[in-house]
Amino acid sequence: MRLFNTLTRKKEEFIPMVPEEVKMYVCGPTVYNYFHIGNARPFVVFDTLRRYLEYRGYKVTYVQNFTDVDDKIINRAKEEGISPEEVSEKYIVEYFKDAEALGIRKADIHPKVTENIQEIITFVQKLIDKGYAYEINGDVYFDTTRFEDYGKLSKQNLEDLEAGARIEVNEIKRNPMDFALWKAQKSDELAWDSPWGKGRPGWHIECSVMSTRYLGETIDIHAGGQDLIFPHHENEIAQSEACSGHSFARYWIHNGYINIDNEKMSKSKGNFFTVRDILKEYDAETVRFFLLSAQYRNPINFSRQLMEQSKNALDRFYNAKKNLEHLLENAVEKEMDEVEKNLIHGFENYREKFIDAMEDDVNTADAIAAVFELVKDMNASIKVSHSKQLIQSSLDLLMELTGVLGLLTKKEDAIDSEIEELVQLRQKARKEKNFALADQIRDQLKERGITIEDTPQGVRIIKK
Ligand SMILES: Nc1ncnc2c1ncn2[C@@H]1O[C@H](COP(=O)(O)OP(=O)(O)OP(=O)(O)O)[C@@H](O)[C@H]1O
Numbered sequence: 001m002r003l004f005n006t007l008t009r010k011k012e013e014f015i016p017m018v019p020e021e022v023k024m025y026v027c028g029p030t031v032y033n034y035f036h037i038g039n040a041r042p043f044v045v046f047d048t049l050r051r052y053l054e055y056r057g058y059k060v061t062y063v064q065n066f067t068d069v070d071d072k073i074i075n076r077a078k079e080e081g082i083s084p085e086e087v088s089e090k091y092i093v094e095y096f097k098d099a100e101a102l103g104i105r106k107a108d109i110h111p112k113v114t115e116n117i118q119e120i121i122t123f124v125q126k127l128i129d130k131g132y133a134y135e136i137n138g139d140v141y142f143d144t145t146r147f148e149d150y151g152k153l154s155k156q157n158l159e160d161l162e163a164g165a166r167i168e169v170n171e172i173k174r175n176p177m178d179f180a181l182w183k184a185q186k187s188d189e190l191a192w193d194s195p196w197g198k199g200r201p202g203w204h205i206e207c208s209v210m211s212t213r214y215l216g217e218t219i220d221i222h223a224g225g226q227d228l229i230f231p232h233h234e235n236e237i238a239q240s241e242a243c244s245g246h247s248f249a250r251y252w253i254h255n256g257y258i259n260i261d262n263e264k265m266s267k268s269k270g271n272f273f274t275v276r277d278i279l280k281e282y283d284a285e286t287v288r289f290f291l292l293s294a295q296y297r298n299p300i301n302f303s304r305q306l307m308e309q310s311k312n313a314l315d316r317f318y319n320a321k322k323n324l325e326h327l328l329e330n331a332v333e334k335e336m337d338e339v340e341k342n343l344i345h346g347f348e349n350y351r352e353k354f355i356d357a358m359e360d361d362v363n364t365a366d367a368i369a370a371v372f373e374l375v376k377d378m379n380a381s382i383k384v385s386h387s388k389q390l391i392q393s394s395l396d397l398l399m400e401l402t403g404v405l406g407l408l409t410k411k412e413d414a415i416d417s418e419i420e421e422l423v424q425l426r427q428k429a430r431k432e433k434n435f436a437l438a439d440q441i442r443d444q445l446k447e448r449g450i451t452i453e454d455t456p457q458g459v460r461i462i463k464k
């Protein structure tokens, strides 16, 4: 598989350190709000990369942190008159609700900063001992001039960066680009005891520490949104490589933005839609489909039109699945003849196309296109007269490919006991020739996105 590595700005063949095993770290959310559809993009695309790697036989260890110590959390806590812990705990619960809806599987480990304070202190102390960090008035800073490779990820050199840096009044750092590893407590905010007095960790150090603690000094893939390349990931590299003396992450993968009117969607600009709100209008799989409809490095402009397109496209996948299931119910078991075997063989070409697309830097847009072609071909060539074997293999293939994308996973039966009941009621009404009631129930179902078709084989339920 080839992945675009931000470190080299090239698509490279992906070769993990240990054959068949992948250690992967994804920068997680700062938990002070519901996440927006821009934030959802890294979670969904890297979840898809994980699913694909597993599909190809890799054992993936996946870590995604929660940033539960941050100024934004502290401010939100003040606004709401609750403690910062209450804010972060609440939004971690809410994160899992939306993530589950979007089919984002849980990471193997979801560490929090607050569970890693001792480890952070030890890490910072080691950087001081090695001469890479210094303490002033209870703050600890990383000395960027001591780390030769500073700027290697964002392709900037330290002199240019320093020249462009704004010099703040009361600046106590030695160099303009030095950044905080530990921040002394200013008032009564959240703080922990440390060798430098009461304080709390800076932002960047947490990911260096958690990645090292849970995955080791060198990992295979470190991922996040493009806005994290500088300074967050640049600083992570500086801290980690200064501390261990080894390469920190071998492949740096960054997703492009979800934009609104060609501007990055962000909480600070206020131009965002939370996933929670979008889910009131669209099904969660439609949102996931939308996020996968472009290759992960390309920007996507969020629009209702694109959401509608995603909805329609996903409906076509679901309808293909329903058709196959329906045919399966009535199909006969018989040996596949040559014609059927050739059909299956033809369908399998789409699996190859799908894999080629995913191998090429996780091109989910082309992978989805391959599933489309498969669906089109199946719709055109599978007939009522075909064998159970052929129909089952076709359905399995469709489910195999969409499963890698985390699509077509809706459990029909789970939503349906109530709907089933309404359908039964309508049948009964029809039998009793109470057509007014039957129509009323049909309209009621329609409002919930359910269409009913009366076929010779019985009632067919179609969901949007
Ligand atoms: N518009 C966007 N499109 C794609 N990814 C984004 C977008 N905005 C944020 N991200 C990514 O979302 C992930 C979660 O980050 P985090 O919760 O810290 O968001 P944030 O930086 O507070 O969001 P914001 O930029 O809206 O303030 C990060 O990987 C970040 O790069």
Ligand SMILES: [Zn+2]
Binding pocket: 026, 027, 028, 207, 232
């Ligand atoms: Zn991070």
